[in-house]
Amino acid sequence: xxxxxxxxxxxxxxxxxxxxxxxxxxxxxxxxxxxxxxxxxxxxxxxxxxxxxxxxxxxxxxxxxxxxxxxxxxxxxxxxxxxxxxxxxxxxxxxxxxxxxxxxxxxxxxxxxxxxxxxxxxxxxxxxxxxxxxxxxxxxxxxxxxxxxxxxxxxxxxxxxxxxxxxxxxxxxxxxxxxxxxxxxxxxxxxxxxxxxxxxxxxxxxxxxxxxxxxxxxxxxxxxxxxxxxxxxxxxxxxxxxxxxxxxxxxxxxxxxxxxxxxxxxxxxxxxxxxxxxxxxxxxxxxxxxxxxxxxxxxxxxxxxxxxxxxxxxxxxxxxxxxxxxxxxxxxxxxxxxxxxxxxxxxxxxxxxxxxxxxxxxxxxxxxxxxxxxxxxxxxxxxxxxxxxxxxxxx
Amino acid sequence: xxxxxxxxxxxxxxxxxxxxxxxxxxxxxxxxxxxxxxxxxxxxxxxxxxxxxxxxxxxxxxxxxxxxxxxxxxxxxxxxxxxxxxxxxxxxxxxxxxxxxxxxxxxxxxxxxxxxxxxxxxxxxxxxxxxxxxxxxxx
Numbered sequence: 001x002x003x004x005x006x007x008x009x010x011x012x013x014x015x016x017x018x019x020x021x022x023x024x025x026x027x028x029x030x031x032x033x034x035x036x037x038x039x040x041x042x043x044x045x046x047x048x049x050x051x052x053x054x055x056x057x058x059x060x061x062x063x064x065x066x067x068x069x070x071x072x073x074x075x076x077x078x079x080x081x082x083x084x085x086x087x088x089x090x091x092x093x094x095x096x097x098x099x100x101x102x103x104x105x106x107x108x109x110x111x112x113x114x115x116x117x118x119x120x121x122x123x124x125x126x127x128x129x130x131x132x133x134x135x136x137x138x139x140x141x142x143x144x145x146x147x148x149x150x151x152x153x154x155x156x157x158x159x160x161x162x163x164x165x166x167x168x169x170x171x172x173x174x175x176x177x178x179x180x181x182x183x184x185x186x187x188x189x190x191x192x193x194x195x196x197x198x199x200x201x202x203x204x205x206x207x208x209x210x211x212x213x214x215x216x217x218x219x220x221x222x223x224x225x226x227x228x229x230x231x232x233x234x235x236x237x238x239x240x241x242x243x244x245x246x247x248x249x250x251x252x253x254x255x256x257x258x259x260x261x262x263x264x265x266x267x268x269x270x271x272x273x274x275x276x277x278x279x280x281x282x283x284x285x286x287x288x289x290x291x292x293x294x295x296x297x298x299x300x301x302x303x304x305x306x307x308x309x310x311x312x313x314x315x316x317x318x319x320x321x322x323x324x325x326x327x328x329x330x331x332x333x334x335x336x337x338x339x340x341x342x343x344x345x346x347x348x349x350x351x352x353x354x355x356x357x358x359x360x361x362x363x364x365x366x367x368x369x370x371x372x373x374x375x376x377x378x379x380x381x382x383x384x385x386x387x388x389x390x391x392x393x394x395x
Numbered sequence: 396x397x398x399x400x401x402x403x404x405x406x407x408x409x410x411x412x413x414x415x416x417x418x419x420x421x422x423x424x425x426x427x428x429x430x431x432x433x434x435x436x437x438x439x440x441x442x443x444x445x446x447x448x449x450x451x452x453x454x455x456x457x458x459x460x461x462x463x464x465x466x467x468x469x470x471x472x473x474x475x476x477x478x479x480x481x482x483x484x485x486x487x488x489x490x491x492x493x494x495x496x497x498x499x500x501x502x503x504x505x506x507x508x509x510x511x512x513x514x515x516x517x518x519x520x521x522x523x524x525x526x527x528x529x530x531x532x533x534x
């Protein structure tokens with residue numbers, strides 16, 4: 001009897017292993033933090049999904065140099081441009097184990113643009129540009145932020161069903177935060193913004209806090225003085241380049257050599273003006289801007305003659321014109337979707353957000369008004385807005 | 396072009412009406428308040444705010460989770476649901492205490508014990524100020 005009892009309670013090796021596994025399972029179950037077992041919903045990313053809609057119109061230039069045959073044919077020049085773009089966080093890798101929080105953000109970017117160069121002498125051409133890209137922003141948790149962007153896109157003159165060109169813009173920028181008042185950025189970008197394929201060094205700095213009066217110089221993208229006046233309004237005086245290089249149908253026989261069906265139309269202008277951003281709620285913003293468009297330049301590049309310049313700037317143009325200043329108007333709205341992790345007073349992430357916004361997606365150069373920065377402190381609140389911040393015992 | 400304009404106007408109206416008085420503004424106010432009270436150097440702030448924000452995000456999520464679970468009218472709850480709700484309440488309080496301890500320990504390593512006391516004081520003062528303001532408004 002006693003022997004049998006001993007046999008039952010004596011563990012053989014197999015039982016010992018099972019018991020050990022069971023013991024560790026129970027231990028790990030009970031040692032699981034309560035926070036994880038309750039599973040409250042936490043935002044996954046620091047960046048929101050942001051959708052931007054932008055409309056831009058540049059006034060009419062009379063093309064006066066009648067010695068050129070093409071000028072005579074074109075007569076005037078003006079621009080209509082509509083831009084729809086977005087970015088959305090794909091994945092956020094975060095290391096929060098040490099005292100220095102580092103994180104890497106992978107964003108998917110997308111852009112669709114309808115561009116209409118209007119020449120009174122010929123029919124309107126509808127040029128479409130679209131693409132999707134990847135953006136990586138790395139915050140090592142110290143003083144600097146790394147920014148990488150690749151944006152491949154296609155361009156096509158859809159009015160006459162011409163060939164499609166594939167291009168790619170890219171950026172690499174390092175941003176260093178000396179403190180909340182001063183930030184310095186250096187890097188290099190490949191862009192078509194100046195009407196050709198350009199490899200340009202990036203140099204930028206900001207003096208002043210992001211949510212206060214600040215001066216931001218971001219070559220080659222923009223220069224601006226920003227004044228967040230009251231909570232819902234932001235005023236800025238700015239200079240920002242607009243431009244690109246597009247496939248253009250030769251339907252109007254502007255180019256008579258090589259029987260080319262299409263050629264490249266290049267343009268750039270430097271817009272200096274005043275902009276007002278209105279933010280009625282924390283997830284919606286609209287803006288209106290206007291001013292003077294200077295440095296207006298257009299050129300037509302032969303497609304076949306520039307074929308050897310696959311990765312360099314195009315050289316062979318058959319028409320160019322530098323035009324006087326005109327007026328421009330620009331308006332748009334931005335929608336922010338979803339919830340994000342908090343970034344209050346987090347200098348690095350506030351800078352990462354600004355860096356992401358200053359560099360428009362898809363080789364464009366619009367600005368979304370920094371919609372995903374937290375709103376300025378406002379003393380207009382009610383009991384509902386503090387329900388998750390204050391415990392019941394605090395009342 | 397007209398269609399786009401109309402959509403734009405609709406969005407403006409829609410979002411203006413639905414404008415939420417979210418917690419964002421209060422949290423921004425709190426961050427400013429604490430920043431002034433505990434005066435952090437720039438290297439301290441770089442480490443402090445990501446941890447402090449993470450703590451508050453988790454705390455907020457816990458409280459929201461509990462608040463949402465309590466939405467159902469008590470008359471419609473079964474005994475089992477009541478038990479679950481009771482357990483969630485206890486677990487939430489436990490998790491809050493756990494979070495408080497683990498994050499305060501981390502923050503202490505960055506700003507030291509003296510300023511941790513200042514932080515605690517600043518948080519309480521801020522709460523009192525907010526509640527007083529709301530009370531004044533309702534009066």
